Amino acid sequence: QLVESGGGLVQSGGSLRLSCAASGDSLSTYALGWFRQGPGEARDFVAAISRSGGLRNYADSVKGRFTISRDNAKNTVYLQMTSLKPEDTAVYYCAGVERRTGTEIIAAYYDDWGRGTQVTVSS
8 A cells, every 4th residue: 555645735946755655565576656636637647766766757847856766675755846836736646566677657557556645836
């Protein structure tokens, strides 16, 4: 089970760090990702990381502002978000899929999802 935390209300230009912790299975064999969904919108890819942490992918809209990382010893994946903009407002979800190598940017290929955490950026 994946559980997100760290969302909240922040002003434009501010920062937040989201965490996603797993209970039960170890995440060390999982590729992990962050997705977001705004009101009335589809769930969009944000960032992904390979099981070793050596490979990372980002959506163009967040490159240079967001950083995905993981701590397998703590069974946790993080999303550090800086220079936040009002258009970053969404519910953020973490997701996992067992994968030997590489990352995954397609939501449909993920097997496990958290319930999401709300991020609201005010202008």
